[in-house]
Amino acid sequence: MNNEVQISQQVAVLVDGNNIERSIHAESERHSTMLNFDTLIPKLLVNRGLNRLIYFREGKNISSKLAERLHDKYHGSVRPCHKSADIPLSIKATQLAQKVDTIIIMSGDSDYIELVNHLKSEGVRVEIAAIESTTSHLLIEEADYFHPITSDDWFTLKLPSNKRAKKPTASSSKKKTTKRTTKKAPTKKS
Template sequence: MPPIHPDQRVAVLADARNLYHSSHSVYSRNVDYASLLEAAVYDRKLVRAIAYVVRAHAPEEETFFEALEDIGFETKIKELKTYSDGTKKADWDVGLSLDAVTLGRHVDAVVLCTGDGDFSRLCSHLRHEGTRVEVMGFRQSTATELIEAADSFVDLSERTDRFLL
């Protein structure tokens, strides 16, 4: 795959729920999305930045969504579903994957900000189509198969001073 250069067009797709759970389980801290976006773009041409979030009707949730938009992310919001047996579910795997495949045709690189191994097949597909795939996540909670499927991996744990609030 080609190296990173300033003329590359890039799309940044952030799995906010995965990043939240990873940063809280390991560090009990929040992700600095401004620093995340800046590092993901890396002096290239940002085409689109999307944060995939779940509305769970928690305090400060709307403030967080607005902050993401102020930083430069478009937010895609899914409602948390509660099933009759009490289980709760809301994930963006299909939506994020469809956006990545669609955007992959219009950019040189897709940056996936997640540790979810379910996206390893997506990485392989995008790379096969000629799109560079970069993954940013916390090593302790990033699936090995996702790291191996990407062109590059940025371990957010190596720079907690930059990537955590």
């Protein structure tokens, strides 16, 4: 007799890109660090089906490589936001509540506490995926489950040599300005 339980859940993953990026940069102390979706998404899903993956990001400068990768590998999309991702992400989560079993919000922002409570009242399982040190403890408590994002879930981009931060050299460091004083030749007293 097979005691293995088959899980049939549809999951939507909604990413607050700015929040996650800031958290990773703070934790790794590097601005060239990115989420590794290839390791993170399977870890989050654990035998559940991915219904949607949407990466919300404030600003117009969004990596086309990220958008292509999310689309090609996960049929995901990147949504630019006029200001913060909080409102567009919350609207999308509310729209998806009747279409999925679980919504994973990738953010540690306490602004999502009310959304978590609303989604749970609609019968949706809500999970949070974020870097624990930068995540609101109230948000963790309200969620049905918390997935800590660790250094295993990100990578550091290799920047081209002309884009790397240059180390200061002796000639480029602040030049010391020395005040020159001219001594007058002693005068003879007669």
